[in-house]
Amino acid sequence: MISDNYEYVIGLEIHAQMLTRSKLFCGCSTQFGATANSQTCPVCSGFPGVLPVLNREAVNMTIRTGLAINGQVRLMSEFARKNYFYPDLPNGYQISQFELPIIEHGHVNIELTKGADKKKGGPMKRIGITRIHMEVDAGKNIHEGIVGASWVDLNRTGVPLMEIVSEPDIRTPEEAGEYLKKIRSIVRYLGACDGNMEQGSFRCDANVSIRRTGQAEFGTRAELKNLNSIRNVMRAIEYEGGRQEDLLESGGKVIQETRLWDPTKNESRSMRGKEEAHDYRYFPEPDLPPLIVTEERIEQLRAKMPELPDDKKERFREQYGLNAYDAGLLTGSQRLANYYETVAETVTKAGKSDNKIAANWVAVELLALLNKNSIDIDKSPVSAVNLGNLVALIINNTISGKIAKEVFAIMFETGEAPGKIVKEKGLEQVTDTGAIEAEVDQVLKKHAKEVEAYRDGKTKLLGFFVGQVMKATKGKASPKMVNELLRKKL
Numbered sequence: 001m002i003s004d005n006y007e008y009v010i011g012l013e014i015h016a017q018m019l020t021r022s023k024l025f026c027g028c029s030t031q032f033g034a035t036a037n038s039q040t041c042p043v044c045s046g047f048p049g050v051l052p053v054l055n056r057e058a059v060n061m062t063i064r065t066g067l068a069i070n071g072q073v074r075l076m077s078e079f080a081r082k083n084y085f086y087p088d089l090p091n092g093y094q095i096s097q098f099e100l101p102i103i104e105h106g107h108v109n110i111e112l113t114k115g116a117d118k119k120k121g122g123p124m125k126r127i128g129i130t131r132i133h134m135e136v137d138a139g140k141n142i143h144e145g146i147v148g149a150s151w152v153d154l155n156r157t158g159v160p161l162m163e164i165v166s167e168p169d170i171r172t173p174e175e176a177g178e179y180l181k182k183i184r185s186i187v188r189y190l191g192a193c194d195g196n197m198e199q200g201s202f203r204c205d206a207n208v209s210i211r212r213t214g215q216a217e218f219g220t221r222a223e224l225k226n227l228n229s230i231r232n233v234m235r236a237i238e239y240e241g242g243r244q245e246d247l248l249e250s251g252g253k254v255i256q257e258t259r260l261w262d263p264t265k266n267e268s269r270s271m272r273g274k275e276e277a278h279d280y281r282y283f284p285e286p287d288l289p290p291l292i293v294t295e296e297r298i299e300q301l302r303a304k305m306p307e308l309p310d311d312k313k314e315r316f317r318e319q320y321g322l323n324a325y326d327a328g329l330l331t332g333s334q335r336l337a338n339y340y341e342t343v344a345e346t347v348t349k350a351g352k353s354d355n356k357i358a359a360n361w362v363a364v365e366l367l368a369l370l371n372k373n374s375i376d377i378d379k380s381p382v383s384a385v386n387l388g389n390l391v392a393l394i395i396n397n398t399i400s401g402k403i404a405k406e407v408f409a410i411m412f413e414t415g416e417a418p419g420k421i422v423k424e425k426g427l428e429q430v431t432d433t434g435a436i437e438a439e440v441d442q443v444l445k446k447h448a449k450e451v452e453a454y455r456d457g458k459t460k461l462l463g464f465f466v467g468q469v470m471k472a473t474k475g476k477a478s479p480k481m482v483n484e485l486l487r488k489k490l
Contacts, residue, residue: 001238001241001242002210002241002242002245003245004213005212005213005245006210006212006213006241006245006248007171007210007212007213007215008170008171008172008173008208008209008210008237008241009171009208009209009210009211009218009219009221010168010170010171010172010173010175010176010206010207010208010237011165011166011167011168011169011170011206011207011221012165012166012170012176012179012180012204012205012206012207012233013163013165013166013204013205013207014163014164014165014166014180014183014202014203014204015137015161015162015163015164015202015203015204015205016065016161016162016163016164016183016187016192016195016201016202016203017030017137017159017160017193017194017200017201017202018057018058018061018062018159018160018161018162018192018193019061019191019192019193019194020055020058020061020160021057022055023044023055023136023158023159023160024052024055024058024095024134024135024136024158024159024160024161025043025044025052025053025054025055025095025136025158026041026043026044026052026053026158027041028040028041028043028044028158030160032199032201034155036142036151036153036155037153037154037155038155039155040154040155040157044090044136044154044157044158045090045154045157046089046091046092051287052285052287052288054288054291055160058134058160059134059291059293060301061160061162061190061191061192062102062103062132062134062162062192063102063103063293063297063298063301064190064192064301064305065103065132065162065164065186065187065190065192066102066103066106066132067298067301067305068186068189068190068305068308069103069106069107069108069129069132069164069186070106070107070108071103071104071105071106071129071132072103072104072105072106073102073103073293073298074101074102074103074104074293075292075293075294075295076100076290076291076292076293077097077100077101077102077133077290077291077293078097078098078099078100078284078285078290078291079095079096079097079134079284079285079288079291080095080096080097080098080099080282080283080284080285081093081094081095081096081282081283081284081285082094082095082096082098082135082280082281082282083280083281083282083283084280086138087141087150087152088138088139088140088141088153088154088156088157089136089138089139089157090154090157094135094138095135095136095285095288096133096134096135096136096163096282097133097134097135098133098282099282100290101131101132101133102132102133102134102291102293103131103132103133104130104131105128105129105130106128106129106132107126107127107129108126108129108179108182108183108186109124109125109126109127109182109310110124110125110127110175110178110179110182111123111124111178111328112124112125112174112175112178113174113178114174116324116325117324118323118324118325119323119324119325120323120324121324121325121328122324125169125175126169127166127167127169127170127175127179128166128167128169129165129166129167130166130167131163131165132162132163132164132165133162133163133165134160134161134162134163135161135163136157136158136159136160136161137156137157137158137159137160137161138156138157139152139153139154139155139156139157140152140153140155140156156200162192162193164183166179168207168218173233173234173235173237173238173241174234176206176233176234176237177230177231177233177234180204180230180233181230181332182309184202185309185332185333186308186309187202188333188334189306189307189308189309189334190305190306197228197229197230198228198229200228203227203228204227204233205223205224205227206223206224206227206233206236206237206240207221207222207223207224208221208222208223208224208237208240208241209222209244209254210241210245210248219244219254220253220254220255220256221256222240222244222254222255222256222257222258222259222268223257223258223259224236224237224240224259224260224261224268225258225259225260225261225271226260226261226262226263227261228263229263232261232263235263235266236261239266239267239268240259240268243268255273256273257270257271257272257273258271258272259271306334309331309332312331312337313327313328313331314327316330316331316337316340320344320355320359321355321356322355322356322359326356326363329363330359330362330363333377335376335377335378336377338384339362339377339384340358340359340362340384342384342385342388343358343361343362343384343387343388344358344388345388346384346385346387346388346389346391346392347388347391347392347395349388350389350392350395350396351392351396352392352395352396353395354391357391357394357395358388358391361387361390361391361408362387365405365408366380366382366387369412381411381412381413381414381415382408382411382412382415383415386411386415386416386417386418387408387411389417389418389419390404390407390408390411390418393407393419393422397478397480398422398428399422399427400470400475400476400477400478401479402470402475403422403427403475403476406427406475407421407427427476428476433481433485436469436473436477436478436481436482436485437485439469439472439473439477440465440469440482440485440486441489442472443465443468443469443472444465444486444489444490446468447464447465447468450464450465451490454490455490462483462486462490465486465490466479466482466483466486469482469486470482
């Protein structure tokens with residue numbers, strides 16, 4: 001971490017694998033996890049004499065992403081050959097875009113966590129996006145378990161990538177984390193990328209430099225690679241800033257280089273000197289004509305855009321009356337947002353509505369168990385309809401909140417409906433005033449000293465009495481009625 005004497009200047013390059021069924025320039029499958037080298041053909045294997053054919057859906061996905069980040073879509077863009085040796089690209093070069101990328105001059109707004117208010121949210125910051133360009137992914141070199149050699153898996157070779165390049169507008173590791181979350185959320189909403197950093201379908205390189213606080217000129221940057229989680233991106237930036245400050249303070253000089261992040265040692269090491277763009281010897285790809293996009297095509301794609309995270313968050317605040325924190329959490333992924341909306345709709349259909357309670361059960365109770373068991377929301381053993389019916393049982397005073405947690409645990413284990421569990425186990429809430437009053441009288445009689453202390457001013461003992469009554473009724477008594485009766489009798 002750097003001291004207050006310095007300031008970070010950070011730019012991120014995100015590589016997002018597109019969710020097309022076939023590769024960028026051939027018909028080979030893009031499915032993850034297939035047997036090594038089983039998804040190749042003469043085109044992606046770099047055979048002489050073959051010609052690339054551009055994947056139309058990859059272009060559409062890139063345009064939609066450009067629209068989502070408020071970018072400008074170029075009506076004419078161009079592919080280029082990037083002449084840099086990749087041992088896992090049989091062509092000996094990468095097909096990418098350089099001078100004429102398909103998307104330019106975009107931006108997104110991130111919410112800063114520092115100074116955030118749970119009800120109103122945090123201050124917003126605009127992060128510029130220089131460009132989005134299309135390119136082919138490289139294969140995968142395999143070194144583990146092999147002595148004196150390396151293997152190569154070319155299945156990933158030719159998979160379509162979007163490279164999303166930010167402006168150097170990011171000033172802290174936390175801002176970098178929020179920016180990554182925002183971009184990942186957008187591409188997931190669009191169905192353009194699954195955002196899986198562990199599998200490498202959503203990757204990030206960080207360009208990091210520091211400068212004296214108040215200084216206008218940028219410092220010398222280092223590029224950090226091998227960042228496979230948002231947490232590692234933040235840790236790597238923090239480490240790199242500290243490394244550069246130590247160098248400068250000791251009279252040394254930061255050199256422009258590419259560094260490899262080691263998450264186990266929590267440190268980076270030099271990988272190679274950093275090349276400038278001209279070192280790649282770009283030139284227009286002779287086998288591909290310029291990509292021409294019409295205004296009509298752009299407007300057709302714009303018309304089919306889904307509701308994006310920021311818009312959905314605002315709608316959740318207005319429609320469901322949620323605070324900024326809950327709305328942001330629940331709209332962080334489209335699947336989670338859809339789940340919550342089904343829960344809220346189910347509760348409303350049951351007769352009464354309480355969107356805040358519904359939000360708490362999704363955001364707190366459900367997500368805690370899903371995260372603990374490493375289960376995605378779309379594979380939740382508790383369906384959205386069942387959770388909605390559980391919340392309805394609480395609102396309708398059929399069961400208490402305490403009993404609801406017991407029922408929920410069973411639902412998570414078995415997938416059964418809450419009504420069935422409550423009925424089979426006889427967990428309905430007791431609302432018979434006479435029955436509850438009898439238990440209240442027994443508790444007050446048993447704890448005469450505490451009653452006297454309460455009447456002498458120790459009113460916090462009310463919680464003790466409520467607990468004793470709930471214990472006596474095995475949690476079935478209506479907490480509201482218990483409180484009312486106790487206050488009256490005390």
